[in-house]
Amino acid sequence: MYDTPNASADVAAKATKISAKNVQVYYGDTHAIKDVDVEIQDKMVTAFIGPSGCGKSTFLRCLNRMNDTIDVCRVEGDINLDGENIYDPKVDPVQLRAKVGMVFQKPNPFPKSIYDNIAYGPRIHGLAKNKAELDEIVEKSLRRGAIWEEVKDRLHAPGTGLSGGQQQRLCIARAVATEPEVLLMDEPCSALDPIATAQVEELIDELRENYSVVIVTHSMQQAARVSQKTAFFHLGNLVEFGETGQIFTNPEDPRTESYITGRIG
Amino acid sequence: MTDASAPTPIGSGARQGKHATSLYAEDARTKKRNAAEKRFQAYGIAAISIGIFFLVVLLVSIVRSGIPAFTQTFIEVPVYLDAAKLDKNGNRDPDDLRKVSTFGYAPLIDNAIFAAVQDAGLTTEFEKAKDMRAMISASAPAQLRDYVLANPSEIGKTVEFKILASSRVDGYMKGRVTRESVARDKNIDAAHFDLIDQLVETGDVERTFNWDFITGADASESRPEQAGIGVSMIGSFFMMLVVLCLSLPIGVAASIYLEEFAPKNRFTDLIEVNISNLAAVPSIVFGILGLAVFIQFAHLPQSAPLVGGLVLTLMTLPTIIISTRASLKAVPPSIRDAALGVGASKMQAVFHHVLPLAAPGILTGTIIGLAQALGETAPLLLIGMVGYIATNVPDGIAAGFLSPNSSMPAQIYEWSKRADPAYYERAWGGIIILLLFLMTMNIIAIILRRRFERRW
Numbered sequence: 001m002y003d004t005p006n007a008s009a010d011v012a013a014k015a016t017k018i019s020a021k022n023v024q025v026y027y028g029d030t031h032a033i034k035d036v037d038v039e040i041q042d043k044m045v046t047a048f049i050g051p052s053g054c055g056k057s058t059f060l061r062c063l064n065r066m067n068d069t070i071d072v073c074r075v076e077g078d079i080n081l082d083g084e085n086i087y088d089p090k091v092d093p094v095q096l097r098a099k100v101g102m103v104f105q106k107p108n109p110f111p112k113s114i115y116d117n118i119a120y121g122p123r124i125h126g127l128a129k130n131k132a133e134l135d136e137i138v139e140k141s142l143r144r145g146a147i148w149e150e151v152k153d154r155l156h157a158p159g160t161g162l163s164g165g166q167q168q169r170l171c172i173a174r175a176v177a178t179e180p181e182v183l184l185m186d187e188p189c190s191a192l193d194p195i196a197t198a199q200v201e202e203l204i205d206e207l208r209e210n211y212s213v214v215i216v217t218h219s220m221q222q223a224a225r226v227s228q229k230t231a232f233f234h235l236g237n238l239v240e241f242g243e244t245g246q247i248f249t250n251p252e253d254p255r256t257e258s259y260i261t262g263r264i265g
Numbered sequence: 266m267t268d269a270s271a272p273t274p275i276g277s278g279a280r281q282g283k284h285a286t287s288l289y290a291e292d293a294r295t296k297k298r299n300a301a302e303k304r305f306q307a308y309g310i311a312a313i314s315i316g317i318f319f320l321v322v323l324l325v326s327i328v329r330s331g332i333p334a335f336t337q338t339f340i341e342v343p344v345y346l347d348a349a350k351l352d353k354n355g356n357r358d359p360d361d362l363r364k365v366s367t368f369g370y371a372p373l374i375d376n377a378i379f380a381a382v383q384d385a386g387l388t389t390e391f392e393k394a395k396d397m398r399a400m401i402s403a404s405a406p407a408q409l410r411d412y413v414l415a416n417p418s419e420i421g422k423t424v425e426f427k428i429l430a431s432s433r434v435d436g437y438m439k440g441r442v443t444r445e446s447v448a449r450d451k452n453i454d455a456a457h458f459d460l461i462d463q464l465v466e467t468g469d470v471e472r473t474f475n476w477d478f479i480t481g482a483d484a485s486e487s488r489p490e491q492a493g494i495g496v497s498m499i500g501s502f503f504m505m506l507v508v509l510c511l512s513l514p515i516g517v518a519a520s521i522y523l524e525e526f527a528p529k530n531r532f533t534d535l536i537e538v539n540i541s542n543l544a545a546v547p548s549i550v551f552g553i554l555g556l557a558v559f560i561q562f563a564h565l566p567q568s569a570p571l572v573g574g575l576v577l578t579l580m581t582l583p584t585i586i587i588s589t590r591a592s593l594k595a596v597p598p599s600i601r602d603a604a605l606g607v608g609a610s611k612m613q614a615v616f617h618h619v620l621p622l623a624a625p626g627i628l629t630g631t632i633i634g635l636a637q638a639l640g641e642t643a644p645l646l647l648i649g650m651v652g653y654i655a656t657n658v659p660d661g662i663a664a665g666f667l668s669p670n671s672s673m674p675a676q677i678y679e680w681s682k683r684a685d686p687a688y689y690e691r692a693w694g695g696i697i698i699l700l701l702f703l704m705t706m707n708i709i710a711i712i713l714r715r716r717f718e719r720r721w
Contacts, residue, residue, distance in 0.1 A: 098608035
């Protein structure tokens with residue numbers, strides 16, 4: 001169970017966390033995602049890349065049923081989390097989202113204190129019995145979010161008063177506070193400057209120890225830096241899915257190669 | 266070097282091509298554009314100036330006409346409470362005292378004034394005490410009687426009593442009534458004013474702040490000097506209580522459901538359009554609806570603040586729903602996503618995150634809706650709250666809702682209909698009080714807004 005720096009080496013050893021089979025997504029009449037099959041493994045970073053509008057974010061939002069909030073959106077096919085179909089009528093999406101946390105493109109802290117931002121999830125899920133336990137969860141989450149040192153003296157200051165990079169790390173800390181098993185990140189660095197991006201990427205690499213991370217990104221360099229497996233989406237199709245090293249150095253599909261070399265997208 | 270490459274002369278000739286103009290000189294297009302912008306600004310300033318001008322005219326005229334209603338003329342004389350007339354049996358039994366009607370008290374006041382005039386040695390053509398009755402309000406005996414019934418021990422003594430002057434005398438003191446204007450008035454003569462002038466000099470007649478106007482009840486048509494807005498203020502208060510308690514929860518719940526939970530389909534679209542239309546429905550339509558539903562069908566009491574409040578609730582609901590939905594819409598969707606993302610249910614997301622952020626907007630909308638309802642008259646016409654003369658302070662909270670009453674705007678409307686010019690002055694005074702209420706509510710809205718927004 002020890003991770004080696006070169007995580008790509010032990011891809012095969014990891015258990016499958018999420019397996020998607022034959023997934024179709026429709027927005028009204030538009031067929032946004034076509035026949036996508038993906039296996040997402042535990043304790044590993046999986047990157048979704050592809051040009052704008054290719055459906056990678058849509059697919060990511062299927063994994064914790066965030067698409068349920070869009071009226072016209074319809075999902076078909078099987079998505080299994082640990083072998084359980086998350087679109088089963090018996091599944092409560094709220095319970096699912098506690099297991100599959102999400103970090104959004106734009107940092108979106110609640111307009112509350114830093115403490116309350118982190119404590120909100122544990123509170124509504126009843127993870128802490130008392131104040132001391134809650135304090136502990138908050139500290140642990142902020143440490144995991146690599147932001148504890150910066151905010152420990154002002155936990156009761158508003159979360160919206162932090163810088164963009166700090167806000168995004170706060171949001172990551174908030175997502176891990178509910179002890180999810182999978183962390184979905186929808187272009188988490190697109191609103192950040194290079195320094196903040198580097199910090200977040202470092203953090204993602206650390207999170208891999210405990211979580212299965214799925215990240216959607218526009219930046220191929222970022223995908224190459226942080227992920228062990230990469231999926232390339234194009235026009236709603238999953239074109240290629242494999243180990244990151246292989247996708248970037250020796251893609252099988254000509255479309256992948258064109259995208260990576262900058263000819264499409 | 267050939268001629269072709271001869272250095273171009275420095276100056277205007279150096280600039281060539283399409284943009285060969287000096288930056289210091291405006292070209293024709295720019296000039297036109299700048300002129301248009303200046304013109305537009307001038308129009309704007311003119312529009313605002315016109316608005317401010319009319320606002321100032323309005324306020325000045327309201328204040329000038331209404332301020333006199335806040336002072337009232339009294340004649341202060343010692344009144345001898347004759348035991349022989351007020352308490353023939355001499356046992357101060359309240360039931361016996363009550364048997365003496367205001368007719369028994371009127372001569373006491375007449376005599377008191379007559380005596381005061383005689384004692385001061387004022388010259389007057391009136392020889393009988395009764396002739397001076399025109400100077401005092403017809404309500405004065407009733408007030409004296411109330412005083413005696415409340416203080417039976419004062420009978421047989423002489424008490425200093427502030428007797429309410431008649432509206433003509435009051436008008437004379439305020440400059441509204443002149444000797445010329447009463448030339449053909451049967452109620453009062455110029456001679457009365459001569460006497461008043463002398464009484465002013467002796468200090469027996471004075472104008473003081475008129476608390477009774479703010480706290481008192483309406484009076485009959487012939488006694489404007491006695492009329493006050495207090496009871497109708499209570500009527501308005503109970504109506505607003507009904508409106509607040511019904512329209513805020515119903516309105517906010519309806520908007521939250523429509524905005525956050527309801528599926529978007531034809532039916533909800535229809536509801537949405539209808540709510541917008543309801544906001545534009547003339548308020549008298551709500552009045553006739555209230556008459557039909559609440560009074561004729563449900564048999565609720567007429568003229569009751571409860572019914573008025575129900576009708577105004579119907580009228581206020583669309584305002585509150587529209588403003589609440591607007592402020593819910595203004596909450597960024599990222600907050601909802603964030604809450605759902607950490608595993609909050611939709612309801613938790615709404616109540617923990619969206620609603621607190623929308624609260625300032627909701628509160629402002631509610632208070633503005635309430636202010637609108639407070640100033641509404643037309644629907645009250647139809648449910649009988651106009652035309653009822655509210656002479657009694659409601660007896661307890663239940664009576665406050667159920668016993669007939671008026672409301673401030675209805676009272677103002679009622680006064681403005683009456684013939685006596687003294688009522689005209691009171692109508693303006695009522696408007697000042699109403700405006701003060703509306704201003705207070707708006708200030709509260711602003712303060713609440715600021716306070717809630719300051720929490721990041």
